[in-house]
Amino acid sequence: MIDETLLDAPDELARADPRGLLRAVAAAGAQVRTATRAAVESDLARLNPEGRPGTLLVAGTGPTAPLVADLLRALTDDGIPVHQLQPTGALAAPGALTWTLPRWVGPLDLLLAVSAEGTEPGLSMLLEAAYRRGCAAVTVTPPGSPLAETSAHRRNLTIPLATAPHAEPADHPAAPGPAWALVTPLLLLGERLGLFPAGTADADAVHAMADQLDAVAERCGPTTRTHDNPAKTLAAELDASLPLLWSEGPVAHAAARHAAATLAGLAGRPALTAELPMALAAHGALLNGSLVPGAGPEDFFRDRVDEPAPLHARVLLLRSPLPPGSDGNAASAAAAARDLAFEQGVTFRELESALDTGEETAPLRLAAELIAPLDFAAVYLSLTSGARA
The missing domain is CATH 3.40.50.10490 (Glucose-6-phosphate isomerase like protein; domain 1)
Structure with a gap:
């Protein structure tokens, strides 16, 4: 914790x-x-x-x-x-x-x-x-x-x-x-x-x-309080959870894989990655298993005194903004992912981007916007949990 x-x-x-x-x-x-x-x-x-x-x-x-x-x-x-x-x-x-x-x-x-x-x-x-x-x-x-x-x-x-x-x-x-x-x-x-x-x-x-990258550092730096800091918020949310990093789009795929490696190598936290729409099948069993809050008929009556908090699955979606005039296939995949997580009682969050979604985003700016907040989150998890890997 x-x-x-x-x-x-x-x-x-x-x-x-x-x-x-x-x-x-x-x-x-x-x-x-x-x-x-x-x-x-x-x-x-x-x-x-x-x-x-x-x-x-x-x-x-x-x-x-x-x-x-x-x-x-x-x-x-x-x-x-x-x-x-x-x-x-x-x-x-x-x-x-x-x-x-x-x-x-x-x-x-x-x-x-x-x-x-x-x-x-x-x-x-x-x-x-x-x-x-x-x-x-x-x-x-x-x-x-x-x-x-x-x-x-x-x-x-x-x-x-x-x-x-x-x-x-x-x-x-x-x-x-x-x-x-x-x-x-x-x-x-x-x-x-x-x-x-x-x-x-x-x-x-x-x-x-x-x-x-500088703009992300300003938003996610240590002097910005948690309620205004997306990286600190992510660190608090990812604690005691198994992040399922779902991604949509090539840059988002790269960011998700990098985030999983950084969370493991820096904060000692496991994370799994999968690309939409295959994530729905690849991680479907996890959404139905013991990682879901309240899973198991004896969960309600379990003695929780002095028991460590259970590890729960949490879906974090990384995706590229849809360019103007694009079809709705990508939006449909994201909506299906959101619906599946809600149906199974799994927390779902899409990594919010500060980039203007009204215009096509340059790939490198998008890479910075997706990668840097998760880098900061991994650092905060490491520092606040005492991880010294």
Whole structure:
């Protein structure tokens, strides 16, 4: 159980946050701007692509690689296959992990390697394997790191990792916020390679995403009280529950998967994801089972003295705003999800967006609007429950 009194006590929250998680997530917008400047000044600006790659392969440690793969997949809208390489190893530690290229990888494919430290031997070995296959590679990593040196030796494009100068790094491998410094250069790369519709991830779109991240940080920061703070409200609601993160639309799918990983890795809270309309079938049994309040004939008479609060399912829907003139299929799926949850007595909430639903929303602004509040919520859950994973 969380200590909800901490949510409206900024000084206490600061004392409970020796690892700097709140500073890290609040600095997401600054990370995007700093990474954009570094990418524009790097060799990326001089890249002259000859056609588009056949397949994008993404490799890296921590939560960044899945987020990169999911966002690229969302922005390309299945126009180019995006394949995340899963590491193997005896331990989930940077020095013990290895990555293997699929047998079909060749000169038409592009490997994207991301690392905040650049010290993983397995990633350097992966670059060597890609070189032998004739597969081009792009690396985002700190300058001077072993991974950067391997990339330069094989004449790959290396984009130096640049973090915001006043953003202190958080002492937690799952800390949200710093990941944006690794994600941003690859969004700009995708725009340069023509992987997305024109203007989706150019410098203006990326700066607009940074502005949106700042706006979310203002709404969700520790000094904003709970009744006006969507992230604190989410943290209180998600406590003692199993979140079912249902999503509609490619960007929302990416946000839901990232939220589940952050809740587990940072706050130690499990969450399940599913996409509409298949979520209705995939999680239907959960809505009928013991996770539903009042489930079981003996529940009413159960002795609750000194008994921990039971875990209940809670549906949180993430979805893209419907553009003007769109058909009603998406609205029908969301309505069906809402009706099913209400019929089963399961709490249902749609993550509210501050974006203008009267016009088509830029994908990167939407990504910031969906991802950042849940990042803040995971941080608040971690701090107020004493999680120190």
